[in-house]
Amino acid sequence: MNRQRPGPPEPVASSPAARAEFGRRLARRNRQESRFRLAGLCAVLAGLAFLAFFFLTLIGNAYTAFAQTHILLDVELSAAAIDPEGTRNRQTLGRADYQGLIRNALRQQFPAVTRRGDLRQLFALVSPGAGFDLRKQVLANPGLIGQKQRFWLAADDDVDMLIKGHMNRSAPESQRRINDRQLAWIEQLEAAGRIERQFNHRFFISGDSRDPEMSGIRSAVAGSFYMLLVTLALSFPLGVATAIYLEEFAPKNRWTDLVEVNINNLAAVPSIVFGLLGLALFINLFGLPRSVPLVGGLVLTLMTLPVVIIAARAALTSVPPSIREAALGVGASKMQAIFHHVMPLALPGMLTGTIIGMARALGESAPLLMIGMVAFIVDVPESPLDPSAALPVQIYLWADSPERAFVERTSAAILVLLAFLLVMNAGAILLRKRYEKHG
Amino acid sequence: MKSMDNGGLVFDGGGLNVTEGAKRAAGALIGNLRAYESSRLSNVIEEAHHTAGDYTAVNAIMRARNVDVFYGDNHAIKSVNLDVGANEVISLIGPSGCGKSTFIRCLNRMNDTIESARVEGEIVLDGENIYSREADVVLLRARVGMVFQKPNPFPKSVYDNVAYGPRIHGLAPDRQALDQIVQSSLERAGLWAEVKDRLHYPGTGLSGGQQQRLCIARAIAVGPEVILMDEPCSALDPIATAHIEDLIDELKKNFAIVIVTHSMQQARRVSQRTAYFHLGRLIEVGATSQVFSEPRRKLTEDYITGRFG
Numbered sequence: 001m002n003r004q005r006p007g008p009p010e011p012v013a014s015s016p017a018a019r020a021e022f023g024r025r026l027a028r029r030n031r032q033e034s035r036f037r038l039a040g041l042c043a044v045l046a047g048l049a050f051l052a053f054f055f056l057t058l059i060g061n062a063y064t065a066f067a068q069t070h071i072l073l074d075v076e077l078s079a080a081a082i083d084p085e086g087t088r089n090r091q092t093l094g095r096a097d098y099q100g101l102i103r104n105a106l107r108q109q110f111p112a113v114t115r116r117g118d119l120r121q122l123f124a125l126v127s128p129g130a131g132f133d134l135r136k137q138v139l140a141n142p143g144l145i146g147q148k149q150r151f152w153l154a155a156d157d158d159v160d161m162l163i164k165g166h167m168n169r170s171a172p173e174s175q176r177r178i179n180d181r182q183l184a185w186i187e188q189l190e191a192a193g194r195i196e197r198q199f200n201h202r203f204f205i206s207g208d209s210r211d212p213e214m215s216g217i218r219s220a221v222a223g224s225f226y227m228l229l230v231t232l233a234l235s236f237p238l239g240v241a242t243a244i245y246l247e248e249f250a251p252k253n254r255w256t257d258l259v260e261v262n263i264n265n266l267a268a269v270p271s272i273v274f275g276l277l278g279l280a281l282f283i284n285l286f287g288l289p290r291s292v293p294l295v296g297g298l299v300l301t302l303m304t305l306p307v308v309i310i311a312a313r314a315a316l317t318s319v320p321p322s323i324r325e326a327a328l329g330v331g332a333s334k335m336q337a338i339f340h341h342v343m344p345l346a347l348p349g350m351l352t353g354t355i356i357g358m359a360r361a362l363g364e365s366a367p368l369l370m371i372g373m374v375a376f377i378v379d380v381p382e383s384p385l386d387p388s389a390a391l392p393v394q395i396y397l398w399a400d401s402p403e404r405a406f407v408e409r410t411s412a413a414i415l416v417l418l419a420f421l422l423v424m425n426a427g428a429i430l431l432r433k434r435y436e437k438h439g
Numbered sequence: 440m441k442s443m444d445n446g447g448l449v450f451d452g453g454g455l456n457v458t459e460g461a462k463r464a465a466g467a468l469i470g471n472l473r474a475y476e477s478s479r480l481s482n483v484i485e486e487a488h489h490t491a492g493d494y495t496a497v498n499a500i501m502r503a504r505n506v507d508v509f510y511g512d513n514h515a516i517k518s519v520n521l522d523v524g525a526n527e528v529i530s531l532i533g534p535s536g537c538g539k540s541t542f543i544r545c546l547n548r549m550n551d552t553i554e555s556a557r558v559e560g561e562i563v564l565d566g567e568n569i570y571s572r573e574a575d576v577v578l579l580r581a582r583v584g585m586v587f588q589k590p591n592p593f594p595k596s597v598y599d600n601v602a603y604g605p606r607i608h609g610l611a612p613d614r615q616a617l618d619q620i621v622q623s624s625l626e627r628a629g630l631w632a633e634v635k636d637r638l639h640y641p642g643t644g645l646s647g648g649q650q651q652r653l654c655i656a657r658a659i660a661v662g663p664e665v666i667l668m669d670e671p672c673s674a675l676d677p678i679a680t681a682h683i684e685d686l687i688d689e690l691k692k693n694f695a696i697v698i699v700t701h702s703m704q705q706a707r708r709v710s711q712r713t714a715y716f717h718l719g720r721l722i723e724v725g726a727t728s729q730v731f732s733e734p735r736r737k738l739t740e741d742y743i744t745g746r747f748g
Contacts, residue, residue: 322589325549326587326592327593329549329580329585329586330584330604330658330660331604331661332577332603340603
């Protein structure tokens with residue numbers, strides 16, 4: 001009965017010794033806290049420093065890609081060469097040898113060059129794709145035929161590199177891709193004001209090309225865009241519906257537990273496995289074409305779905321139950337309570353999850369390799385069923401190319417990818433803000 | 440149908456045989472009533488099985504008979520019989536965990552949302568068992584409205600809060616009719632004067648007491664017959680509480696009100712009948728004045744005099 005119970009603890013300030021002891025403990029506690037804070041601050045600063053370094057090198061590498069060296073030539077658009085019969089038939093116009101016209105213009109510019117080998121080196125100053133640009137202009141304006149016109153034509157990538165300073169003019173001849181004779185011609189052209197760096201619009205409006213100066217990211221951007229469109233259109237409604245069913249309607253038993261465990265596991269499956277699944281299922285079994293954004297989007301949907309489902313479920317559980325009760329209390333059905341009241345509150349969280357999944361999908365290249373999106377695609381796709389490239393795969397392809405001029409284009413394409421991501425995230429944040437305000 | 444006041448008969452029935460179940464119940468009671476003298480124990484066992492007082496009402500809207508509720512293995516409500524009369528306020532009192540909230544949530548089947556909950560017995564509204572297979576829970580909740588412990592307006596405008604119920608039930612053919620319903624509901628909830636200029640501001644921006652009256656307006660907008668209130672004032676200050684109590688007095692002209700409360704003063708002030716729950720059993724029910732002035736049961740007396748709970 002009279003068991004000795006420990007009395008209440010002594011007051012902290014009972015004696016000078018106790019006070020001193022307490023002070024020591026307090027100091028230690030404060031030191032621990034400030035150490036932790038310092039560590040956090042250092043981590044943040046280090047992170048920022050790395051980020052700044054990354055962006056500086058990236059932009060430093062990339063910015064030259066947005067300009068392209070052009071050479072001004074007086075091209076004789078002789079009617080005899082382009083349209084010998086004078087019919088102005090578009091097919092005839094399209095078949096003419098425009099590269100030949102450019103060669104003639106170069107020959108006129110440098111009449112002293114006559115030997116075959118020299119001439120080949122001279123012609124190499126202008127991009128092999130310049131003829132296509134010329135053809136495009138003539139087709140757009142057939143009235144030019146028969147006239148002598150001044151055209152800014154794209155220079156070859158080696159010339160471009162030299163002008164941009166990526167190639168050392170004073171290096172020994174054997175160590176540069178432009179020989180001394182070509183260098184002399186270029187300097188002549190420069191002196192005549194016939195060489196200029198102009199905005200590189202081709203980078204944004206054309207597809208991939210073997211010639212760096214002719215290559216662009218339009219095909220890759222369009223491919224990625226269509227792919228994300230397919231992914232978003234499938235993974236958001238499917239994921240949210242799955243989450244709602246599992247969270248609100250499905251009975252809690254062993255089967256739903258199994259489904260849940262598997263969804264969580266799927267979120268951690270390496271992405272290339274989804275690529276293999278897509279190859280086996282969509283291409284081999286369903287017979288969908290290869291290299292098309294539709295299949296890419298389907299594969300990325302498989303990959304994104306678990307992320308969306310997990311985020312949407314978390315968002316649903318975080319809605320206070322009082323809202324559900326309020327809706328049910330006035331006689332809303334379960335479905336009405338969820339769609340009228342729970343969903344609007346959970347939507348910001350669902351959108352966040354979806355955008356994380358989409359961002360991951362945008363940057364994914366491994367599964368796309370499996371379904372043939374690594375192919376060399378020059379044309380810009382016009383629908384999700386046209387073969388196309390994808391941004392991350394395009395970056396990978398360019399990074400793998402030997403030409404020096406692809407280095408800056410790789411960096412520029414990475415910048416475009418990041419910008420794409422930024423725009424997507426900004427859109428999602430705006431959407432979320434809207435719902436948070438009105439929800 | 441109507442049973443007699445059987446307060447005096449209890450001891451005959453209860454004393455007949457003490458079953459195993461009763462012994463267990465007694466064990467539970469001992470745990471809960473630390474202060475209870477052991478000499479009174481046998482009486483407690485006997486009393487615990489029967490409701491003292493008349494659990495019927497003259498013109499009952501809802502009748503609960505032999506209601507048992509289980510949460511998994513936990514037997515939360517044990518064979519409760521209780522009527523809710525038209526135009527009366529009946530308050531349910533009792534210590535925490537006694538099952539009064541569980542019981543009130545049976546009346547509009549809010550317990551359906553809890554996976555493990557199981558309800559036995561019958562609860563009759565207008566001659567129909569609300570737990571029968573044919574009963575529609577959506578219609579039931581439109582007829583038996585509910586106000587919760589914490590004010591829970593939708594994060595929408597004041598107008599949309601009140602209009603939501605009429606909208607989903609199609610009670611208003613056009614916009615004007617809906618406006619009319621919203622206005623009259625807010626008026627009856629005593630909130631109209633305060634919010635008529637900010638109908639389109641969020642309901643969550645109102646004060647706590649206003650929010651609770653908004654919830655009451657939302658409940659009456661669908662035209663219920665019974666309003667269940669689960670400790671509607673526990674999150675409010677005394678002035679807001681007084682407001683709600685006045686409102687309850689006003690509302691009983693049109694509705695039957697079942698209110699769960701922890702405040703015995705409140706039960707005394709607002710209700711005509713009082714039911715005392717203890718450990719899942721309905722111990723005593725009767726006119727409020729009678730229950731508070733001359734309780735039939737020692738348990739009731741101890742609770743209302745503040746000896747425990």
